Amino acid sequence: MKKYITLFLIIFYLPLFTSANDQIEVSSKINNVTVYTNSASVERSASVNVPQGKSVLVFKKLSHQIVTNTIQFQTKGxxxxxxDSEYDKVELRDNxxxxxxxSKIDQLKEKVFEKETYLEILNKDLELLEANKTISSSNLNLSELKSALAFFHDKRLQVEKEKSTYQKxxxxxxxxxxxxxxxxxxxxxxHISHYNNVMVTIQSDKAKSIDYLLKYIVNQVGWTPTxxxxxxDINSPFNVVFKANIYQRSGVDWNDVSxxxxxxxxxxRNRLPKLNPKYLDLVALQQNRMVQQSAKVYSAPSYKKSSQDNWGAVEVEEEEVEEEIATSLSWVLNQSSYQTQFTYQINQKYSIPNNTRKKAIELKTEKIDALYTYRAIPKQGCDVFLLGKVTNWGKYNFIAGDANVYFEDQxxxxxxxxxxxxxxxxEISLGKDExxxxxxxxxxxxxxxxxxxxKKxxxxxxxxxxxxxxxxxxxIEILDQIPxxxxxxxxxxxxxxxxxxxDKETGEVEWNFSLDAQKSKEIILQYEVEYPAKGYEPLDVN
Known part of the structure; x- marks a missing residue:
């Protein structure tokens, strides 16, 4: 009877033991990373021995920034x-x-407590010496009096020295x-409060060693161009060094990765945009002004500010408006500006630890032919700028970004x-020329x-x-305008x-000409304004 009971228990609990043994903790390392403008694709690859039948491969302590629906496991056989994935909480005390x-701070605090206790004892000694510093000379001869004074002097000096040492x-x-x-x-x-554990359940027809690739997207990673x-000089092509500034806050260090x-x-979101009908209606002039004053535009790259001079002419001035972005450290790519994406494969391997704010990586250097010219807008100021004009610039894969300009090695x-x-x-501005x-x-x-x-x-x-x-x-190019x-x-x-x-549409007047060394040239701009004689009086405008 006991044999049957024992056999029954073995059969009943066998699946539980088998299930526990089928979980295989896999040690993996990041091999390749593709950094996008606001995320990154991470690849881990290695080999693992799997048993026959069903088993679960467990990848522990992966980035907590994983986009879980992008996890891929690629293998053969x-x-x-x-x-599946789950969060693995990590307590700070386990760090x-x-x-x-x-522990080291606690030990130092104990030493401080010990030293401060000695200081308290020394202070008590000083108080005792002060309380007994009055010596009655009636009961002491001269020799005994000198000895007593010397004792008090030496003892006080010793206590003060010890006190100074402990204080330091x-x-x-x-x-x-x-x-x-x-x-x-x-x-x-x-401290990373939690990680992601990824569990991959597989079925194998026999025990074997398999090569695998675990791939996923992580957030809080990206790059900006500089x-x-x-x-x-103005007679030679210039070199442009393309750089990527990578930031990395995925929660996991990247060590020696491609x-x-x-x-x-x-x-x-990879959604095709569409146009919806836009309706236009008439509103009262005062109401329209109130609407315009209360409206705030955050997404437009520029706006036009109009000011009316005393002839009734409207001067239109372009002003840049900085787009408000929700994530300050994430660079947003305007996909509509590019027909295709491009990728740079870096030959050298890099280590980029977590919480890296800026890791500059050089991508390439291009020698670019440019047409050099100078430009000035004297109505706005007397500064003259050197411009490098690059034609067919799309082939260089420029992305909007800051640039450091060096001219003649300065x-x-x-x-x-x-x-x-x-x-x-x-057009690339190469600085002022005085x-x-x-x-x-x-x-x-x-x-x-x-x-x-x-009329007037x-x-x-x-x-x-x-x-x-x-x-x-x-x-040189000179720009001015007519209202x-x-x-x-x-x-x-x-x-x-x-x-x-x-240009009648913009009112802009442009002069392009060559100017010999040490020579001058004069330009005249003159226009006439006809307006009603009553109710208008022109004043000076620039």
């Missing part, structure tokens, strides 16, 4: 039945470095405790490369004002002078533009 520091030791110990407490705070701040622009940099953003400053412009030519002088002044002698019937006509004239103090000839009328009663007519190119 076995069948993958399921992939080895934290525990060691805490306490100061040193407390400074060490303060230092260790800062290290403790950093460990506490960077550039070094190195120009030697890294690729991609312009994509797989964690963004650091000029920083600029911003905007790759979202829909032009064939990318050897070219531009001046804009009012030509009062050319202006006049007259009336006829119920007045004109404005400006003289722009360009002086090339360089030892070489230059090409644009938005009222049928106001007519603006260009009079003199010194062969400049006039």
């Amino acid at each position: 076995v069948r993958v039945l399921s992939i 080895k470095a934290y525990s060691e520091l805490k 030791e306490v100061i040193v110990l407390k400074l060490e405790i303060e230092k260790l407490n800062k290290e403790l705070s950093m460990i506490s701040r960077d 550039y070094d622009i190195l120009a030697t 890294i690729s940099i991609s312009s994509g953003a797989p964690s963004e 650091f000029i400053g920083t600029t911003y490369l905007s790759s979202t412009q829909h032009k064939d030519t990318l 050897s070219i002088i531009v001046n804009r002044e009012r030509a009062y002698q050319m202006e006049r004002k007259r009336s006829f019937g119920n 006509r007045a004109n404005r004239a400006w003289k722009i002078t360009v002086k090339n103090n360089k030892s070489k000839d230059i090409n 644009i009328s938005v009222n049928d009663q106001i007519i603006v007519t260009p009079l003199e533009m010194s062969k400049g190119t006039y």
